[in-house]
Amino acid sequence: MGCPLSGLAGNEPTQYFIIIHVKYPNERLYTMAIPDEEFLLKTTSACAGCPSSLILRYVTKAAGADTVLVIPACCTSVIQGVYPTTAMNLPVYNVAFASAAAVASGMSEAFRAEGKKTNVICYAGDGGTIDIGIQALSGALERGTDFLYICYDNEAYSNTGMQRSGATPLGAMTTTTPGGKKDHKKDLDAIVAAHHPVYQATACAAYPQDLYNKVEKALSIPGPKFMHVLAPCPPGWRFPSEKTVEMGKLAVKSGLWVLYERENGKLTITGASKAAMKKRIPIEDYLSVQGRFRKITAEETVKMQQMVEDTIVRLQREVDGIC
Amino acid sequence: MLTFGTGNKAVAMAVRDAKPVVVAAYPITPQTEIVEELANFVTAGSMAARYIPVESEHSSMAACIGAAATGVRTFTATSSHGLVYMCEMLHMSAGARLPIVMANANRALGPGWNIGAEHSDSISMRDTGWLQVYVSTVQEAYDATLMAFRIAEHTDVLLPVMINLDGFLLTHITQTFETVEPGDFLPPTATPHAIDIKNPGGYGTLTPGNTHFTFRRDMERGMRASIAVIEETEADFARRFGREYHLYEEYRCEDADVVIIAMGTLGKEMEVAVDILRDEGIAAGAIRMRWFRPFIVPDLDGKEVVVIDRDYSFGYGGVLAGELQAKSGCKPFSVIAGLGGQEVTYDDIVEFVRIRKPGTEHWFGVVD
Ligand SMILES: Cc1ncc(C[n+]2csc(CCOP(=O)(O)OP(=O)(O)O)c2C)c(N)n1
Numbered sequence: 060m061g062c063p064l065s066g067l068a069g070n071e072p073t074q075y076f077i078i079i080h081v082k083y084p085n086e087r088l089y090t091m092a093i094p095d096e097e098f099l100l101k102t103t104s105a106c107a108g109c110p111s112s113l114i115l116r117y118v119t120k121a122a123g124a125d126t127v128l129v130i131p132a133c134c135t136s137v138i139q140g141v142y143p144t145t146a147m148n149l150p151v152y153n154v155a156f157a158s159a160a161a162v163a164s165g166m167s168e169a170f171r172a173e174g175k176k177t178n179v180i181c182y183a184g185d186g187g188t189i190d191i192g193i194q195a196l197s198g199a200l201e202r203g204t205d206f207l208y209i210c211y212d213n214e215a216y217s218n219t220g221m222q223r224s225g226a227t228p229l230g231a232m233t234t235t236t237p238g239g240k241k242d243h244k245k246d247l248d249a250i251v252a253a254h255h256p257v258y259q260a261t262a263c264a265a266y267p268q269d270l271y272n273k274v275e276k277a278l279s280i281p282g283p284k285f286m287h288v289l290a291p292c293p294p295g296w297r298f299p300s301e302k303t304v305e306m307g308k309l310a311v312k313s314g315l316w317v318l319y320e321r322e323n324g325k326l327t328i329t330g331a332s333k334a335a336m337k338k339r340i341p342i343e344d345y346l347s348v349q350g351r352f353r354k355i356t357a358e359e360t361v362k363m364q365q366m367v368e369d370t371i372v373r374l375q376r377e378v379d380g381i382c
Numbered sequence: 383m384l385t386f387g388t389g390n391k392a393v394a395m396a397v398r399d400a401k402p403v404v405v406a407a408y409p410i411t412p413q414t415e416i417v418e419e420l421a422n423f424v425t426a427g428s429m430a431a432r433y434i435p436v437e438s439e440h441s442s443m444a445a446c447i448g449a450a451a452t453g454v455r456t457f458t459a460t461s462s463h464g465l466v467y468m469c470e471m472l473h474m475s476a477g478a479r480l481p482i483v484m485a486n487a488n489r490a491l492g493p494g495w496n497i498g499a500e501h502s503d504s505i506s507m508r509d510t511g512w513l514q515v516y517v518s519t520v521q522e523a524y525d526a527t528l529m530a531f532r533i534a535e536h537t538d539v540l541l542p543v544m545i546n547l548d549g550f551l552l553t554h555i556t557q558t559f560e561t562v563e564p565g566d567f568l569p570p571t572a573t574p575h576a577i578d579i580k581n582p583g584g585y586g587t588l589t590p591g592n593t594h595f596t597f598r599r600d601m602e603r604g605m606r607a608s609i610a611v612i613e614e615t616e617a618d619f620a621r622r623f624g625r626e627y628h629l630y631e632e633y634r635c636e637d638a639d640v641v642i643i644a645m646g647t648l649g650k651e652m653e654v655a656v657d658i659l660r661d662e663g664i665a666a667g668a669i670r671m672r673w674f675r676p677f678i679v680p681d682l683d684g685k686e687v688v689v690i691d692r693d694y695s696f697g698y699g700g701v702l703a704g705e706l707q708a709k710s711g712c713k714p715f716s717v718i719a720g721l722g723g724q725e726v727t728y729d730d731i732v733e734f735v736r737i738r739k740p741g742t743e744h745w746f747g748v749v750d
């Protein structure tokens with residue numbers, strides 16, 4: 060049968076145990092242990108320094124073998140490689156751009172009807188989540204679908220060459236905002252929170268252990284789960300490809316991106332963001348090292364800084380139970 | 383002005399020169415360059431349009447509908463999955479008799495993901511009430527886009543027009559082309575049913591079966607009238623700007639025993655194939671179909687016909703071959719070739735003619 064099902068790319072996953080030493084801002088050294096099994100093989104067609112494949116690697120390690128990925132059109136459609144081979148050592152269902160969460164609904168119901176516990180994970184970009192896919196996402200969350208939706212946010216339509224999306228921040232240049240974006244980034248997390256999912260978290264490509272822990276926890280809870288992961292994209296954000304992790308750390312240290320999780324409505328700030336809640340680097344330190352903010356105005360920078368301060372205050376109030 | 387650029391760039395420049403009031407934009411390969419160019423024009427101030435970066439293609443066509451309903455000129459561009467995702471809005475825009483112009487970069491549909499040229503996207507939108515023209519050079523992409531506004535907006539027509547250009551094979555190749563100053567070649571829009579606050583009424587109101595069909599019949603009147611409007615527009619274009627176009631383009635057909643018929647860039651490749659076949663002593667000719675809707679049937683009497691379809695209707699056959707057979711009574715040798723950007727050279731086309739068997743179907747590159 061001529062079914063377009065790709066086979067493994069033929070290279071065996073390398074067997075090694077990953078020990079990563081990370082220095083968090085409080086200068087303590089953590090040793091992380093993450094399983095050695097690889098589901099994203101070394102044959103991807105991702106760009107050098109790609110955050111999306113980095114995130115996907117840890118997501119799949121946390122999810123394990125009993126997992127199906129549902130992927131709408133995005134960079135990850137390409138990262139998997141070209142038929143007849145695939146770099147993914149898991150079943151991956153590639154679906155239409157707007158449809159990921161709805162496909163996942165059908166898949167999850169079918170698995171559960173058969174008594175199977177298989178994890179159904181949507182792995183989608185910001186455009187496929189915040190813009191064209193938001194209707195399907197909203198429906199699946201509201202219906203209580205037992206699945207995990209992960210939006211890796213590189214803040215643009217990267218697969219088609221960096222056009223603006225609803226997630227592109229104020230002031231950022233894209234190919235459809237050549238003068239810098241004049242609108243704010245859509246607050247996806249607030250939209251998702253309004254659906255009261257059983258588990259909601261943010262994460263960042265620069266902090267794999269935090270990401271890993273959250274995926275693992277999310278998948279242990281039945282019901283709709285959502286994660287929003289910042290994905291600093293070298294060609295899109297215009298920084299050298301070896302600086303992906305550095306860029307993610309700057310986002311967190313500046314407080315522009317806050318790592319947290321919300322379980323049954325209870326918010327907890329996690330990892331490096333605990334320090335950033337108290338003391339932050341100025342937002343300029345993050346903006347000035349990315350080519351996409353070359354045209355940001357002083358006024359826009361002030362607005363962005365203010366948004367950071369407002370978000371921190373809002374989150375702190377929620378943690379303190381004053382909201 | 384003589385310039386050079388890709389098929390996408392030519393479309394964008396024609397849109398700029400047509401001065402639309404509202405442009406809706408959503409990216410999709412291999413069309414994205416069109417909406418990016420338009421963003422550059424708007425940012426640089428060389429185009430005064432309102433640029434709406436929508437969140438999906440359903441919304442890009444919806445935004446065009448909203449804008450066109452007020453009587454202004456609108457444009458958007460798409461391709462493949464974007465086109466079929468806006469399917470509902472294609473029916474809505476044509477049914478509402480709105481003269482929207484859209485460029486479609488012809489591309490295959492998934493799964494699996496494929497960004498190569500294929501006509502299945504636009505052909506599957508055949509019955510929406512949109513006019514469809516297929517172009518084959520960068521110059522023609524520019525010219526057809528300009529003409530599309532005049533044809534769509536003509537009060538005898540008032541139907542939307544889709545300009546189709548083969549993904550990559552035309553969207554991404556660079557050729558020289560000439561831009562024009564359209565002047566009164568493009569008269570201001572005068573949509574008779576544009577929203578008028580002083581004359582309130584319902585648009586798209588509940589319409590029962592005993593009247594619904596009259597609106598559908600009216601759409602067909604517009605579609606049929608469009609043939610004369612296209613001819614008149616092409617003639618005026620030739621008079622003013624010196625470039626001639628016809629409903630379909632014939633190449634060495636007068637004394638041909640066998641004609642090859644196709645749409646889009648294959649239409650140019652066919653001309654080389656015809657020359658080679660003529661050298662071999664086969665009296666071949668070629669017809670490049672430009673307009674797929676309205677469907678205009680060439681005179682094929684007494685000729686053997688080879689049709690190349692870059693599309694397929696499952697359970698039926700090549701769509702162009704089927705339609706030509708139904709309308710003209712010819713018994714074509716139906717070749718299915720070029721799907722998903724599969725390479726088809728003029729030598730391949732020569733071979734199609736050599737192996738022709740009237741009334742049969744041949745899938746290029748497939749061994750059954
Ligand atoms: C209906 C439809 N419209 C447009 C596209 C073209 N398209 C494919 S991927 C993509 C961008 C995806 O952006 P995002 O979801 O942010 O993921 P990223 O590419 O950044 O990883 C677009 C516009 C498509 N495949 N389908």
Ligand code: SF4
Pocket residue numbers: 105106107108109110111112134138213217218292293294295
């Ligand atoms: S464009 Fe960015 S997200 Fe996409 S593959 Fe390249 S690095 Fe990864």
Ligand SMILES: [Mg+2]
Pocket residue numbers: 184185186211212213214215216217224
């Ligand atoms: Mg993105």
